[in-house]
Amino acid sequence: MSKRKGKNILRLTASYITLIILAICAIYPALWIVLGSFRPGKSLYSKSLIPESFTLKHYGELFNSRVIMFPQWYMNTLKVAIFSMLLGVLLTMLTSYALSRFRFRGRQNALSVLLVLGMFPGFMSMIAIFLLLKEINLLDKHIALIMVYAAGAPLGLTLIAKGFFDTIPRSLDEAARIDGASNFRIFTSIILPLSRPILTYMALLQFTGPWVDFIFARLILRSKEKWTIAVGMWDMVASQQNSNFTVFAAGAVLIAVPITILFMFMQRLLVEGLTSGASKG
Amino acid sequence: MEMDRHRNNATILSILSMGLGQIYNKQYIKGLLFLLFEAFGIYYLIGNLGKALWGIFTLGDVPRTLVKGKWMEGDHSIFIMVQSLITLVFLIIFIFVYVQNIRDARSVAAERESGKQANTFMQTIRYVLDYKFPVALLSIPTLGILFFTVLPIIFMVMIAFTNYSAPKHIPPAMLVDWVGFDTFKNLLALKSWSRTFYGVLTWTIIWAILSTVTTYFGGMLVALLINQKGIRFKGVWRTILILPYAIPQLISLLVMRNMFNGEFGPINQYLEYFGLGRVPWMTHEIWAKATVILVNMWVGIPVSMLLIMGVLTTIPRDMYEAAEVDGASGYQKFKIVTLPMILFTTAPTLITQFAGNINNFNMIFLLTGGDPVKGDYQYAGATDLLVTWLYKLTLSQNKYNMASAVGIIIFVIIASFSIYNYRRTKSFKEEDMIQ
Numbered sequence: 001m002s003k004r005k006g007k008n009i010l011r012l013t014a015s016y017i018t019l020i021i022l023a024i025c026a027i028y029p030a031l032w033i034v035l036g037s038f039r040p041g042k043s044l045y046s047k048s049l050i051p052e053s054f055t056l057k058h059y060g061e062l063f064n065s066r067v068i069m070f071p072q073w074y075m076n077t078l079k080v081a082i083f084s085m086l087l088g089v090l091l092t093m094l095t096s097y098a099l100s101r102f103r104f105r106g107r108q109n110a111l112s113v114l115l116v117l118g119m120f121p122g123f124m125s126m127i128a129i130f131l132l133l134k135e136i137n138l139l140d141k142h143i144a145l146i147m148v149y150a151a152g153a154p155l156g157l158t159l160i161a162k163g164f165f166d167t168i169p170r171s172l173d174e175a176a177r178i179d180g181a182s183n184f185r186i187f188t189s190i191i192l193p194l195s196r197p198i199l200t201y202m203a204l205l206q207f208t209g210p211w212v213d214f215i216f217a218r219l220i221l222r223s224k225e226k227w228t229i230a231v232g233m234w235d236m237v238a239s240q241q242n243s244n245f246t247v248f249a250a251g252a253v254l255i256a257v258p259i260t261i262l263f264m265f266m267q268r269l270l271v272e273g274l275t276s277g278a279s280k281g
Numbered sequence: 282m283e284m285d286r287h288r289n290n291a292t293i294l295s296i297l298s299m300g301l302g303q304i305y306n307k308q309y310i311k312g313l314l315f316l317l318f319e320a321f322g323i324y325y326l327i328g329n330l331g332k333a334l335w336g337i338f339t340l341g342d343v344p345r346t347l348v349k350g351k352w353m354e355g356d357h358s359i360f361i362m363v364q365s366l367i368t369l370v371f372l373i374i375f376i377f378v379y380v381q382n383i384r385d386a387r388s389v390a391a392e393r394e395s396g397k398q399a400n401t402f403m404q405t406i407r408y409v410l411d412y413k414f415p416v417a418l419l420s421i422p423t424l425g426i427l428f429f430t431v432l433p434i435i436f437m438v439m440i441a442f443t444n445y446s447a448p449k450h451i452p453p454a455m456l457v458d459w460v461g462f463d464t465f466k467n468l469l470a471l472k473s474w475s476r477t478f479y480g481v482l483t484w485t486i487i488w489a490i491l492s493t494v495t496t497y498f499g500g501m502l503v504a505l506l507i508n509q510k511g512i513r514f515k516g517v518w519r520t521i522l523i524l525p526y527a528i529p530q531l532i533s534l535l536v537m538r539n540m541f542n543g544e545f546g547p548i549n550q551y552l553e554y555f556g557l558g559r560v561p562w563m564t565h566e567i568w569a570k571a572t573v574i575l576v577n578m579w580v581g582i583p584v585s586m587l588l589i590m591g592v593l594t595t596i597p598r599d600m601y602e603a604a605e606v607d608g609a610s611g612y613q614k615f616k617i618v619t620l621p622m623i624l625f626t627t628a629p630t631l632i633t634q635f636a637g638n639i640n641n642f643n644m645i646f647l648l649t650g651g652d653p654v655k656g657d658y659q660y661a662g663a664t665d666l667l668v669t670w671l672y673k674l675t676l677s678q679n680k681y682n683m684a685s686a687v688g689i690i691i692f693v694i695i696a697s698f699s700i701y702n703y704r705r706t707k708s709f710k711e712e713d714m715i716q
Contacts, residue, residue, distance in 0.1 A: 012511050019506060023521045025579065030528060032547060033536045045545040091422045102415035110419070116696055117430050125433030127440075127675055127684075131363050132432065151425035183414040212531040215642070215672075230531055237535045238650075245539065256532045263527035264520070267587065 030256075037249035044245040058250040068232065069225060070251060076142065077210055077228040083146045085206040088153030092161055092202055093195075095154045097187060100165035101173065111159075118155045130219055140222045148216055149209060157202050164198040165191065204266060208259050229255055291390035295383045302386025306393060310402040315382050322375045326368075333368035336361040340443070344456050358457035359445065366436055370427075441465070441685035451679060464682045474683070477659040477670075484570070485666045489638040492577045497631060499578055500585020501623065505615075507586075508593050519590065526583035534647035537576050538563075564653050566663040573664055577644055581634075592626045593619070632702040636695050642668045667691050 032049065037058055039051035062070040099111060129148060130139070138144035173186050181189070192199075210217070214230035221227050227235075233255065236248045287306075295302025300315030341356025389399050400408060409417055441464055444450045445457045468474050507518050525533065540546050541562040549559045562572045596618065604614045645651060651665035651673065660678050661670045667687055674684035 008511070011509075015506055015509060015512060019512075019518055022503065023518070026522050026524050026583075029533060029536050029540060029579075030524060032540065033532075043545065044539055044542060045550075046547075049547070091425060094418045095422045098415035098418040104415050107415075112700070115699065117426065117434070125430060125437060127681060128363075128433030128436035129429060131359060131436075132367075132428070135360070135363055135367070147425075148429055151422075151429040154422045154426060155430060183410060208529065212529045214531065233531065233535065234647075237538065248535075252532045252536060256528050259529045260524070260527045264523070267523055267527070 033249050033252055033256075036246060037253045039246055039249075042244050042246055058246045059254075061247050062250055062254070065247075068236070068247065068251075069227075070229075070232070070254075072225055073227050073229045073232045076226060077230070080142050080145050080149070080228060081207050081210040084149035084153075084210060085203050087146065087150035088157075088206040089199065089202050091150060092154045092157045093199075096158045096161035096165055097191060099158065100162045101170070101191075111162075114155060114158055118159075126216070126219055129216075133220065139220060140226055142221075142226065145210070145217060145220050145228075148220070149206070149213075153202075153206055157205070161195075161198050161202060164195060168194050200266065204262060208262070211255060211259060285394070287390040287394045288387055291386040292383060295386035299379060299382045302383070302390070306386060306389045306399045308389065308399050308402070308405070311405060315378075318378060322371075322378075326372065326375065329364075329368045330372065333365040333372075336365035337369065340457050340459065342456070345454050354453060356456065357452045358443075359452050362439065362457075363436065366432065366439075370432060437685045437688060440681050441689055443682055445681045446683060447679035460682075464686045468683060468686050474659055476657060477661050478687070480655075480658060481661050481665055481667055481670050484664070485639060488570075488573070488641075488666060489635055491574050492581065492638045492641070492644075493631065493635045495574060495578050496581030497585050497627075497634070499582040500587075501589050503582060503586045504589040504593060505619075508590065519586075522586060523583045525579050526587070530580065530643050531647065533580065534576070534643060537579075538648055541572055541576075563649055566653055566655070569649055569653055569664050573644060573648055576648055577638075577641075580644070588627060588630060589623055592623050595626075596622050629702055632698060636698050636702075639666070639695060640668050640691065641666065642672070645669045646672065 035050060036046070038054040038056070039046055040053060040055045040057070062068060095114075099107060133139050133144050138147075168191060172190050176186050176190055210228055210230075212230055214228075214234045217228045217231045218234070221231065229251075233248065233251055236244065236251065291302040291305050294305050298316070299319035300312040303309075303312030303315055306312075340358040341361045343355040345355040346353050393399055442459060442461060443457050444460045444463070449455065450457045468478050503522060506512070507515055507522075512518070540548055543549060543559065543561055543564055546562075548562070553559060561568050563569050600618050600622075601614055604618055609617060645664055645666050646669050649662070649664045651662035651669045653664075654662045658665075660673050660680075665673070668691060671684045671687045671691070674680045674687065
């Protein structure tokens with residue numbers, strides 16, 4: 001018996017050590033960048049993880065610098081994010097509701113088409129979108145970016161949302177229909193209230209997208225004062241060759257903290273979204 | 282004969298012009314709307330169709346020329362192509378509406394023959410909302426997808442069959458022409474291109490397999506580790522280990538890029554401190570490949586961990602109890618119960634992740650940018666995937682036709698995987714059986 005107990009203790013100790021090492025690996029980069037943002041000076045190099053003195057100067061620099069238009073980029077991103085979220089979620093809801101609830105000719109094909117189109121690398125259409133937007137004079141305008149994000153939303157999210165709607169019992173709609181409810185009414189008073197988890201999931205993804213996408217943003221937004229935050233951050237690392245690492249760190253912290261907190265709170269929801277297309281059935 | 286009178290009249294009238302059949306059926310507002318659409322359509326097509334047809338065949342035939350010391354602008358092949366494409370799509374929509382108009386007039390007339398009153402406009406709207414609701418709903422997103430996804434894809438496919446590339450065929454200075462399958466032939470058979478293509482393709486596949494397998498089994502190990510009997514504070518461990526997933530990738534990858542910096546990054550600094558040599562994380566071919574796999578594990582393991590922890594909670598206890606009764610050891614329980622259950626539930630996600638990794642643009646582009654450069658490659662580095670190579674070919678090299686050809690090949694690979702996968706999952710086959 002005691003031999004078994006000893007083995008057990010050994011197993012648990014080894015497990016805890018592994019977990020602690022993994023936890024350090026998980027936290028270290030975040031810790032490093034947060035501490036880096038408080039470090040005096042500009043350089044990437046530092047003698048120790050914890051700086052000898054702390055400063056808030058880099059955060060101030062973000063908001064006062066002429067070169068780094070952080071507040072402007074922040075507002076731009078917020079604007080694009082809110083509108084693309086509203087529009088994108090609406091479009092996705094319409095598509096997935098129609099595909100989940102109604103049986104019509106060409107439905108199965110519509111599903112396959114959505115799936116196939118979703119598999120084209122997004123930026124394969126980049127140049128074409130660029131030229132199309134140029135044709136209709138929308139280059140360097142935020143509305144163009146909003147349209148691109150919102151129009152892309154149904155491609156990525158419809159199958160997941162449809163999977164969710166499929167799980168809402170259809171007997172509910174049928175009962176309402178017998179009571180004379182119209183399709184719109186069924187949608188707003190039965191489906192919408194029941195689909196809050198998937199709504200939140202989609203809204204979250206649509207909202208955070210513009211904060212981290214720089215591929216389309218860089219393509220469409222040409223002038224610096226129109227940039228979104230992602231383009232600005234990428235530019236700081238890629239074209240300025242880290243000449244101002246600590247300011248980059250401060251910016252990174254300001255973007256990452258709100259999004260990280262949002263995701264931490266919603267992790268359960270995210271897993272549901274992740275698996276709802278697959279694990280069901 | 283007398284019986285078909287309405288039907289034939291309505292059909293013939295609506296063939297003559299949109300809306301006439303509806304007006305004949307006494308559906309005045311609907312008829313007027315059709316007439317207006319036709320007027321607009323014909324006006325647009327007269328102005329554009331001829332030019333579009335000419336454009337799609339020739340892609341322009343007047344190059345920019347020097348006249349008395351001044352440049353005279355010629356045809357811009359690519360704009361001509363885009364404009365022609367838009368016009369042709371409009372033509373297809375126009376024809377589609379025209380056919381619908383004829384069918385509508387005919388079916389309403391048929392109902393009139395059987396003695397029914399034609400719907401008023403309000404009744405029509407009501408009918409559409411009740412019975413054609415899904416089609417009405419889908420029309421708006423469809424337009425968005427048509428304009429921002431389908432049209433660009435058609436355009437890019439067309440580009441692959443032209444010679445639109447630097448330095449010789451870049452508008453507005455020069456014209457672009459159709460070249461048939463030459464681009465694909467060059468990509469697959471011309472030594473300079475094919476060496477890069479097969480090299481990058483091989484690495485893309487190796488990368489996709491390694492990155493999927495490492496994150497999946499890594500995640501499984503971590504999940505099992507936390508889920509062990511006797512481990513305390515399970516929720517805390519999970520929350521800590523999920524952190525890399527919650528941080529936006531754009532930020533975490535740019536941070537990693539700095540951490541693995543060979544000269545000033547903290548990782549090499551620690552290695553030196555412990556008396557180990559510096560490692561050329563980003564600059565040596567093999568090391569760079571290892572680095573991207575490693576960083577991808579950091580980003581990807583949390584997702585698999587969450588996923589598999591979710592599955593673990595759904596495995597019924599009595600399956601383990603039954604195994605225990607049969608005298609199974611811990612390892613046997615894992616092999617007989619846990620592993621098959623995990624694999625069974627997560628297999629589709631595994632394939633999705635594999636497909637996603639083939640296209641994992643962010644990981645490579647933000648971390649290494651495809652570097653280190655390989656001398657015998659055409660505009661690609663050692664860690665470049667097909668997608669990042671495509672991106673470079675487009676944005677920095679302007680080899681649009683090559684980029685499109687690469688894109689089409691990526692698409693074929695991904696599509697065959699995903700369609701196979703999707704058709705197999707039960708949610709597709711048996712979706713009506715859930716309810």
